[in-house]
Amino acid sequence: MRAIFSTVVLLFLCGALFAQDNLSSDELFQEARKAAFDRKDYPEAIRLCRIALAKSPDYSDIRVFLGRVYTWSDKIDSARTEFRYILERQPAYEDVYVAITDLEYWNDRPAEALQHVNKGLEYHPKSEELLLRKAKVLANLKQLHGAAETANRLLAINPGNAAARSLLNGIKDQVRKNKVDLSYDYTYFDKRFDQPWHMLSLSYGRQTPLGSVIGRVNYANKFGEGGVQGEVEAYPRFSNTFYSYVGFGYSGNDIFPRYRAGFSLYANLPRSFEAELGFRYLYFSSSTWVYTASLGKYISNFWFNFRTYLTPGEDNNLSKSFNLTARYYTAGADDYFTLGIGTGISPDDQRNNINYKINTNLMTYKLNLAWQRTFARQNIIGVYGTWFYEEYQPDTYGNQVNVGVSLARRF
Known part of the structure; x- marks a missing residue:
């Protein structure tokens, strides 16, 4: 056998x-x-x-x-x-x-x-x-x-x-661990407010072994009132796949949130995808929690990103914001044109996040364009503009136009 x-x-x-x-x-x-x-x-x-x-x-x-x-x-x-x-x-x-x-x-x-x-x-x-x-x-x-x-x-x-x-x-x-950035924004309203808004921002960023850290001071004039906000942001990197965003801001003026905080976890995925999950917190006279998710993709010279912000409200209402961005790179990482369309408001937009204090359930449509270019190796100039068609009262709409310019230097 x-x-x-x-x-x-x-x-x-x-x-x-x-x-x-x-x-x-x-x-x-x-x-x-x-x-x-x-x-x-x-x-x-x-x-x-x-x-x-x-x-x-x-x-x-x-x-x-x-x-x-x-x-x-x-x-x-x-x-x-x-x-x-x-x-x-x-x-x-x-x-x-x-x-x-x-x-x-x-x-x-x-x-x-x-x-x-x-x-x-x-x-x-x-x-x-x-x-x-x-x-x-x-x-x-x-x-x-x-x-x-x-x-x-x-x-x-x-x-x-x-x-x-x-x-x-x-x-x-x-190579250049330091970066200084100066920007100015001008906002015009055709109906909602009689006076334009102005905002000036100065930031300093430093690359550390754990990731980049940025300090920023914002000065704004809105409703004829001036105010200052301080912010600290960091982008800790955990591995080649995961990194994060952590941010905190404070202001003693009503034209900014009294407190602002945020966290996001990013993942670099196969096939040039990038995903994000996070939250934002704003406090004016009460707390507002906003949850965000995004998915990005590189295709040839283009980068596409879809993002949503979800804001729970009273009576189980959920305010939703959607944004689609397309970016075309002309040379290096700092050289590009950007086109974006979207609805709703964003807690990351310092020009407009005061709307969370007013009413998050009113509708807003927006279109933005941006151009950025490196010159003389260490310098970066940017020009950008956004058109908002916003419902500032129920069934009452007006136009808001924002234009801005930024100048940065690495050293």
């Missing part, structure tokens, strides 16, 4: 091996990918790649994949052997430069990684994968100006590359 069982097992194994031997290189490659990605069975993936390469020794996609599996298995020398095999025979093959750069970078050999990525860029000067890796390697080597130039070169090719934009923002924060 034992002999029969052993014979059956042997025949089964031989059949399995014979079946694999009859598979094409492409079919073996697909099976190896399933073993590695679906089952995390790296030894099986390596074995299948070896069978495929015995049939097709110069099938570079399989050999690069084999090298990556060796990398994930901490078999570094074996990975280098596979990559060098391709480099000797196909020196213009782009994927091998991406893979060997990753190998050296992940194993704390940035100088070697830089050599490989530079060689790859000689053959493929517009490769987004190689340019992104070069920027990361240069940043790791503390060659921050070169890293920024490389990231900008990539963004000139594809302004919608979210990874490059995030990396460039981090590099800028390391």
Whole structure:
């Protein structure tokens, strides 16, 4: 009986091996990918790649994949052997430069990684994968100006590359950790108020190891009354995926909220998506809680964002605000045109959040345009405008127009 069982097992194994031997290189490659990605069975993936390469020794996609599996298995020398095999025979093959750069970078050999990525860029000067890796390697080597130039070169090719934009923002924060921003807003009403509103803001931001911290002073003149508000904001980063916003403001004047606070958690998701969940708190003569959620997406040179603000009220009423924003990047992270449409009011709009004190159930429609541009490397100028068609009394509407200008400097 034992002999029969052993014979059956042997025949089964031989059949399995014979079946694999009859598979094409492409079919073996697909099976190896399933073993590695679906089952995390790296030894099986390596074995299948070896069978495929015995049939097709110069099938570079399989050999690069084999090298990556060796990398994930901490078999570094074996990975280098596979990559060098391709480099000797196909020196213009782009994927091998991406893979060997990753190998050296992940194993704390940035100088070697830089050599490989530079060689790859000689053959493929517009490769987004190689340019992104070069920027990361240069940043790791503390060659921050070169890293920024490389990231900008990539963004000139594809302004919608979210990874490059995030990396460039981090590099800028390391190179120039300070930022001063001055802005002025003018608001005109055709019916609601006889006098225009004015608002002047001055802020100072500093990049810290935990994230950026910003202090801001706002001065406004509304209803013929002047007032000052102080704010502190921070953007702590927890990982490459998660970061947050924390804010607090105080004013002793009625034209601002007495207290203002907020928190949001952001997540950088796959496929260039970004999601946010958070809340805002305003206190005038009573407390107002506002909940917010947004979803953003980079597509080529564009960034799209949909946001909602939800404000619970009395008698289970829920005030809703919706905003859709489209931004077109013309160059780096600070250079863009913005178009936005929406309904309702926003607790983050310091020009108009006093409306939470008046009535959150009246309807508002809005359209905004903005332009921002970097000049002389360290300076940023912005011009923006918003048109509001607002219901300031039940069934009574008026126009409100806001225009503003901002000037910032990094140092």
